[in-house]
Amino acid sequence: MPRNGAARQPKYQRIAAALKAAIEAGEYGPGDRLPGENDLMATYGVARMTARQALGVLQAEGLTEARKGAGVFVREFRLIRRRGVQRLAAEVWGEGRSIWAADTEDRDPEVEFIGVSEETLPDAVGAVLGLAAGATACVRRRRFLLDGKPVMVATSYLDAVLVAGTPITEPDTGPGGIYARLAELGVGPARFREEIRSRMPSPDEAARLGLAAGTPVVLVVRTAFAADGRVVEVNEMVLDASAYVLEYEFDVP
Numbered sequence: 480m481p482r483n484g485a486a487r488q489p490k491y492q493r494i495a496a497a498l499k500a501a502i503e504a505g506e507y508g509p510g511d512r513l514p515g516e517n518d519l520m521a522t523y524g525v526a527r528m529t530a531r532q533a534l535g536v537l538q539a540e541g542l543t544e545a546r547k548g549a550g551v552f553v554r555e556f557r558l559i560r561r562r563g564v565q566r567l568a569a570e571v572w573g574e575g576r577s578i579w580a581a582d583t584e585d586r587d588p589e590v591e592f593i594g595v596s597e598e599t600l601p602d603a604v605g606a607v608l609g610l611a612a613g614a615t616a617c618v619r620r621r622r623f624l625l626d627g628k629p630v631m632v633a634t635s636y637l638d639a640v641l642v643a644g645t646p647i648t649e650p651d652t653g654p655g656g657i658y659a660r661l662a663e664l665g666v667g668p669a670r671f672r673e674e675i676r677s678r679m680p681s682p683d684e685a686a687r688l689g690l691a692a693g694t695p696v697v698l699v700v701r702t703a704f705a706a707d708g709r710v711v712e713v714n715e716m717v718l719d720a721s722a723y724v725l726e727y728e729f730d731v732p
Contacts, residue, residue, distance in 0.1 A: 490525050491532035498537060502553055509555040513543060539693040541721020559583065559630060561718075563727045567671050572658040579623055586625055592650045593620035593632075597639050604636045607702060608710050615639045617648055619657070622687055629688045630722040636713045641666070658703070661711050669706040675699050677720060688719050695720045 488496075498514075501507055514522065519530035534551050537543040543551050559582050565571075566581040580588055600608065600616045608616070619635040635657060637647060646652045647660050661667050680688065680696045688696070697720050703712040 489532075490523065491529045492536065494519060494523055494525070494530070494533035495536035498533065499540075499542065502537075502542060507553050509553050511553050512549070513537075513551045513553065515550050535691075535693070538691045539721075541694070541719070545691075555626075557586075557626075558724050559625060559722055560724045560726055563673060563725060564729050567668075569667075572655040574655070576654075577656060578658075583625055589624040589627075591622040591624060591629075593622055595619045595648055595650065600636065604713050607713050608636065608638060610638060617642045619647070625722075628722070629719070631716055631718045632684060632687050633714060633716040636715075637711065641711070657712060661703075661705075666705040666709060666711050668703040668711065670704040672702045672704070673699055675725070680717065684717050688717070690719060697723065697725070 498507075507513060513534070516527055516530040516534065519525065519533060520527060523530070534543070534545075538545060538551070542554055544554050545551050561582050566578050571578055571581050577588075577590075579590065582588075596618050597615050598618045600610060600614055602612065604616070605612060605614055608614075610616070616636045617639045619637075621633050622629055623631040623633065637657070641664065642648055642660075645660055645664065647657055652660055655662075658668050676698050677695050678698060680690055680694070684690075684696060685694075690696070697718040699716040699718065701712075701714040701716070702710055703714070705711050
């Protein structure tokens with residue numbers, strides 16, 4: 480029996496690997512059409528379902544996109560390099576710049592405001608914010624798009640009493656965003672903590688991000704602390720895993 484690991488792979492995975500190698504070698508460039516199901520069936524002598532599964536692997540990994548009635552094409556979207564340390568520097572939001580825009584370099588990002596409301600806090604978030612059970616929070620929801628593609632949905636939780644009557648409760652928080660407004664209240668962020676994990680999206684998340692079946696997301700939960708240790712914001716961000724590279728660069732303590 481074959482002992483080679485590749486030989487033990489299902490046929491659809493071997494086909495997907497061959498297509499990925501061709502993309503990496505430049506045989507198929509951004510925007511190019513890949514062989515369709517019929518082509519793969521003829522080339523590899525496989526059933527239609529096997530060919531479909533192979534193409535599905537590439538789509539789930541974010542390498543390709545299906546265009547109805549046209550075929551499967553190499554994705555033209557450039558990955559977002561999310562620099563987890565530098566983007567949160569006070570020089571960014573303190574100078575009126577957007578943290579989100581810091582990720583996108585020369586590209587034109589779009590922030591779609593979903594809504595702001597006052598809601599009873601989830602118990603876990605309330606505990607982090609140090610608020611009593613049943614307390615209310617200012618909840619801000621946004622969706623972020625790049626090159627017309629939704630790549631992240633984010634929900635921020637803040638103490639409703641703290642931010643009452645400020646631009647934080649408005650759709651447009653002004654230059655520098657939430658953190659600049661918190662600084663004006665005397666509780667600007669002095670320290671951040673981010674917790675990261677990968678999981679499958681909920682149906683609502685998949686719909687908002689336009690994800691293909693089987694595409695995972697990255698959940699980033701950021702906690703912002705004021706200089707006195709008070710938690711001033713909890714931000715839950717759901718990222719399309721196929722759209723991001725998470726980069727962390729820092730000095731050795």
